[in-house]
Amino acid sequence: MSTSTDESTSITESMHRVGRAARGAGRELARSSTGARDRALEAMAARIEERAEAIAAANAEDLAAAREAGLEASLVERMELTPGRIQAMADGLREIAALPDPVGAVRELAARPSGIQVGRMRVPLGVIGIIYESRPNVTADAAGLCVKSGNAAILRGGSEAIRANRAIAECVQAGLEDAGLPAEAVQVVATTDRDAVGALIRMPEWVDVIVPRGGKSLVARIAAEAQVPVIKHLEGVCHVYLDDDADPDKAVAIAVNAKTQRLGTCNTMETLLVAAGAAERILPEAAERLTAAGIELRGCPRTRERVPQAVAASDADWATEYLGPILAVRVVDGLDAALEHIAQYSSGHTEAIVTDSYTKAQRFLREVDSSSVMVNASTRFADGHEYGLGAEIGISTDKLHARGPVGLEGLTTEKYIVLGDGHIRS
Amino acid sequence: MSTSTDESTSITESMHRVGRAARGAGRELARSSTGARDRALEAMAARIEERAEAIAAANAEDLAAAREAGLEASLVERMELTPGRIQAMADGLREIAALPDPVGAVRELAARPSGIQVGRMRVPLGVIGIIYESRPNVTADAAGLCVKSGNAAILRGGSEAIRANRAIAECVQAGLEDAGLPAEAVQVVATTDRDAVGALIRMPEWVDVIVPRGGKSLVARIAAEAQVPVIKHLEGVCHVYLDDDADPDKAVAIAVNAKTQRLGTCNTMETLLVAAGAAERILPEAAERLTAAGIELRGCPRTRERVPQAVAASDADWATEYLGPILAVRVVDGLDAALEHIAQYSSGHTEAIVTDSYTKAQRFLREVDSSSVMVNASTRFADGHEYGLGAEIGISTDKLHARGPVGLEGLTTEKYIVLGDGHIRS
Numbered sequence: 133m134s135t136s137t138d139e140s141t142s143i144t145e146s147m148h149r150v151g152r153a154a155r156g157a158g159r160e161l162a163r164s165s166t167g168a169r170d171r172a173l174e175a176m177a178a179r180i181e182e183r184a185e186a187i188a189a190a191n192a193e194d195l196a197a198a199r200e201a202g203l204e205a206s207l208v209e210r211m212e213l214t215p216g217r218i219q220a221m222a223d224g225l226r227e228i229a230a231l232p233d234p235v236g237a238v239r240e241l242a243a244r245p246s247g248i249q250v251g252r253m254r255v256p257l258g259v260i261g262i263i264y265e266s267r268p269n270v271t272a273d274a275a276g277l278c279v280k281s282g283n284a285a286i287l288r289g290g291s292e293a294i295r296a297n298r299a300i301a302e303c304v305q306a307g308l309e310d311a312g313l314p315a316e317a318v319q320v321v322a323t324t325d326r327d328a329v330g331a332l333i334r335m336p337e338w339v340d341v342i343v344p345r346g347g348k349s350l351v352a353r354i355a356a357e358a359q360v361p362v363i364k365h366l367e368g369v370c371h372v373y374l375d376d377d378a379d380p381d382k383a384v385a386i387a388v389n390a391k392t393q394r395l396g397t398c399n400t401m402e403t404l405l406v407a408a409g410a411a412e413r414i415l416p417e418a419a420e421r422l423t424a425a426g427i428e429l430r431g432c433p434r435t436r437e438r439v440p441q442a443v444a445a446s447d448a449d450w451a452t453e454y455l456g457p458i459l460a461v462r463v464v465d466g467l468d469a470a471l472e473h474i475a476q477y478s479s480g481h482t483e484a485i486v487t488d489s490y491t492k493a494q495r496f497l498r499e500v501d502s503s504s505v506m507v508n509a510s511t512r513f514a515d516g517h518e519y520g521l522g523a524e525i526g527i528s529t530d531k532l533h534a535r536g537p538v539g540l541e542g543l544t545t546e547k548y549i550v551l552g553d554g555h556i557r558s
Numbered sequence: 559m560s561t562s563t564d565e566s567t568s569i570t571e572s573m574h575r576v577g578r579a580a581r582g583a584g585r586e587l588a589r590s591s592t593g594a595r596d597r598a599l600e601a602m603a604a605r606i607e608e609r610a611e612a613i614a615a616a617n618a619e620d621l622a623a624a625r626e627a628g629l630e631a632s633l634v635e636r637m638e639l640t641p642g643r644i645q646a647m648a649d650g651l652r653e654i655a656a657l658p659d660p661v662g663a664v665r666e667l668a669a670r671p672s673g674i675q676v677g678r679m680r681v682p683l684g685v686i687g688i689i690y691e692s693r694p695n696v697t698a699d700a701a702g703l704c705v706k707s708g709n710a711a712i713l714r715g716g717s718e719a720i721r722a723n724r725a726i727a728e729c730v731q732a733g734l735e736d737a738g739l740p741a742e743a744v745q746v747v748a749t750t751d752r753d754a755v756g757a758l759i760r761m762p763e764w765v766d767v768i769v770p771r772g773g774k775s776l777v778a779r780i781a782a783e784a785q786v787p788v789i790k791h792l793e794g795v796c797h798v799y800l801d802d803d804a805d806p807d808k809a810v811a812i813a814v815n816a817k818t819q820r821l822g823t824c825n826t827m828e829t830l831l832v833a834a835g836a837a838e839r840i841l842p843e844a845a846e847r848l849t850a851a852g853i854e855l856r857g858c859p860r861t862r863e864r865v866p867q868a869v870a871a872s873d874a875d876w877a878t879e880y881l882g883p884i885l886a887v888r889v890v891d892g893l894d895a896a897l898e899h900i901a902q903y904s905s906g907h908t909e910a911i912v913t914d915s916y917t918k919a920q921r922f923l924r925e926v927d928s929s930s931v932m933v934n935a936s937t938r939f940a941d942g943h944e945y946g947l948g949a950e951i952g953i954s955t956d957k958l959h960a961r962g963p964v965g966l967e968g969l970t971t972e973k974y975i976v977l978g979d980g981h982i983r984s
Contacts, residue, residue: 159901163925236924242946248935250945257957258927340957361787361958382980389982475585484976497975498662499589501684509674509978518983519676519974520668531683531766532787533959536974548945548962549923550910552935554808556815557944 143323147331150286150319151338154259157316158284162256166233168311173229173276176307177222180272183303184218190295191268198292211266211293221272221300224523228276231522234540235282238549249551254544256282258340261332262525263288263354265346268296274343275304275318277525281543284317286339288332291324298322333358343538345526348453363538366529367453368398368481370511373470373496375487376409380417382508383410383486387418389510390484392425396455398527399482399504399514403450403460405470411438411463419461427457434463450477467492471499478502480529482514503529503536569749573757576712576745577764580685583742584710588682592659594737599655599702602733603648606698609729610644616721617694624718637692637719647698647726650949654702657948660966661708664975675977680970682708684766687758688951689714689780691772694722700769701730701744703951707969710743712765714758717750724748759784769964771952774879789964792955793879794824794907796937799896799922801913802835806843808934809836809912813844815936816910818851822881824953825908825930825940829876829886831896837864837889845887853883860889876903893918897925904928906955908940929955929962 161169180187191213198208234254241251260283264270271287278285289297301320308315321328333342333354342362344354355362372390374383390401406415411434419429419439429435430449431442442461449460450473464470467485474483484506485496493507504514514536516524521539528534534542587595606613617639624634660680667677686709690696697713704711715723727746734741747754759768759780768788770780781788798816800809816827832841837860845855845865855861856875857868868887875886876899890896893911900909910932911922919933930940940962942950947965954960960968 159925159927162927163921244944244946246939246944248939248944253923253931255924255927361956379980385980385982393983486980495589497679498681499585501585501588501681502973504974504976505679506976507978509976509981510983512983513672513674513976513978513981514974518670518672518674520670530787531971535971545957545961547928548930548940550930550932550935550939552933552939554805554811554912555935555939556811557819557936557938 143325143327144331147321147328148335148338150321151259151335153316154284154286154319155338157314158256158259160314161279161284161317162235162258162282164282164313166235168313169233169279169282170229172279172308172311172313173225175310176272176276176304177225179303179306179310180218180222180225180300183299184215187218187296187299187303188213188215190299194293194295201292203292207266211268211296213268213296217269221269224273225276228280228523231280231540233280234544241549246555246557247552248555251549252546253549254546257543257545259284259286259338260543261286261288261339261342261360263329263332263342263344263346263350264290265350266290266293268293268300270345271297271300271320272304273523274525277523277540277543279308279317281540283543286319286321286332288321288329294322294324329354330357333360336360343525361533363526363528363534363542364530365398365527367479368400368529369402369451369453369477369479370399370481371403371405371474371478371483372401372511373405373474373483373485374407374410374414374418375467375485375489375492376407377489377492378410378414378486379488380414383414384418384421386484386486386508386510388421388425390512391422391427391459393510393512395457397512399511400455401459401511402452402454403462403477405473406435406461406463407466407470408434408463409466415439415463422459427459429459429461431461432463435461453479467495471496474500481527482506482511484509484511503527569751569753570757573747573754574761574764576747577685577761579742580710580712580745581764583740584682584685586740587705587710587743588661588684588708590708590739592661594739595659595705595708596655598705598734598737598739599651601736602698602702602730603651605729605732605736606644606648606651606726609725610641613644613722613725613729614639614641616725620719620721627718629718633692637694637722639694639722643695647695650699651702654706654949657706657966659706660970667975672981672983673978674981677975678972679975680972683969683971685710685712685764686969687712687714687765687768687786689755689758689768689770689772689776690716691776692716692719694719694726696771697723697726697746698730699949700951703949703966703969705734705743707966709969712745712747712758714747714755720748720750755780756783759786762786769952787959789952789954789960789968790956791824791953793905794826794955795828795877795879795903795905796825796907797829797831797900797904797909798827798937799831799900799909799911800833800836800840800844801893801911801915801918802833803915803918804836804840804912805914806840809840810844810847812910812912812934812936814847814851816938817848817853817885819936819938821883823938825937826881827885827937828878828880829888829903831899832861832887832889833892833896834860834889835892841865841889848885853885855885855887857887858889861887879905893921897922900926907953908932908937910935910937929953
């Protein structure tokens, strides 16, 4: 027992050392030039290309250990760094380098009646802690996004990928030094000790925000225990509502795409709502195409009248994120009932209406309280790249600070700046 | 014991009923028109004017009870609603009504390569819980800001002001109904039971954000215990740095104003930093004027060489928010040392530099990590009205979501909107 306590104390101490170093490096990064940070990202990419074989070898060791430990084959597959995936990390860093620098932009600088000028300047958050699971390419992506936005990063990847994470971290740190920036700006927590996460999320003096990337239970646990703000993604129970005034072809195409284009993503439709007035025209064909694509349909009684292959949905189905080949289907009286259903069951991620009614489109856009609200488009578009953010650190289902896909801007904040000429308040 | 548990359960249940009603009213408010919400604010103001005598009478009862309970005279004074203060509440509501509506604004709507149009729409947060201490005018101000920004509000004022708070709440609810909006959009928690606060901050399903207004210990406790995001103001250990290149007249005027214009506000200077190269030119006169204004000076050794009336500062002085007639003074080597001191001791509220050096002004603006950073202006300008926000619900010392003075925008968030024409993802 005493050994365990000692170890835990020493983990906490070592995490505080990491945090203190990150704080100092973050200050240095915040005052660095855009050019230096971009050069660092380019250098990281070059280092990854140079050391691609070493990274692959470290990854091979991780994979062997994971297989030996009996890790699920699908998880092992996700961890694998093929030559293409290693190149993609380098390419991703260069893409981030090419994005506009969010830091230092000043908006709305204007004179006030007192004579002072007041505006808002975009600045880095400071130190960002990122906790993620098995995919080691997150190490490079997250490092790139944090450094680009002037933040120091503390990265805590999954223990099963630790060798690859360390190899990538060496490239990242070498790239920082190549550009004259402190290596401590990106630190990978090199221990597999689980207490490291507990310490990382409880150091508000050194860490400004935590971004957990992983399954819902990991994220919920971190959010509950953290003593710093958390930018979190919980789940996507996404809806498509096919309105009375929907064009049938667009309705069917969007419903099928939103469910089947990829099954396991957070922006995949999980419940299809169909207006009663459109059910006859649209539902049978949509259902047939979904069934043909291998989707199991779980319907309300009115759905099952028109879709014989649908099994009965239970109340739990309306709240379920399947992340797989199952879809809940409900016939609703119209827009009001659809809005009511969404307000009750949506996780606030992404909802879409298909309609040609201007009025109903406007009401849906305004009244649905989700991070992305769409008209006549597939929910699968809810994504940082599709939105033009260039890259995303995650998708937030929170309302405050960052909502929806989180790009560079979500890793920054604004402070007020005041320019005077000896002004005093009277 | 069992009685207390029963009571506590019933408080929790009754707070959940309040929360559920607020959620419903918030949805109705979010889809209401700007005009309806503005009419509600105007009607609240009219109701307050109509019922000014009843409000004053309720307040008189609160004051009598407070005096009887032995409440400090200064606190009793703050609670008092003079005819002028009652009129100021009505005027404040009309001023908020006249502000631009933040809700519904769409920015950066632009086409993406896929053909979808993506933009961001500003929307209410939903339900805002506000916890405040004795001043009953906060009831009207907070109600006005929340309704204007399309949010429902749950207000929990100090128990010592409960009669006035109830009287004001009646006017607010009558005003909502006059405009055809639900009275439940603003609910005042009418119990003095302290468990009500505990319940309010632990209902993430009904409350989107908590804004505590009060002393540091109240705010810190709420932030530690809340299960919803908190927009919080902790403290203002504000600095003014008089640089080598400062104009002496501006330097002295700003230092004196920042400390003495009001002593007890969060944007009052608490530490004066003076560059060694400017100490001889500026410090004696600044010190003399501060001493003449009744300020006790606590100085570092180099300060005391030039300012004989200064007593010795301890390390604790650098971190203290005096909120009174005391000022810590430190001579530093120059800008780098000033930045270092500020990074170590500032609470991140407001800092100012006085300098005529372009380069040093730019460095200070960029490198100081505080909610307001000023050049050649008094820290006392850090205020929602001075910044043109029109009104403020508080000043945030957090970095995420809202930083510095929080006006209507801080009570809203943005969601992504996507406009397609049958677009699917390929």
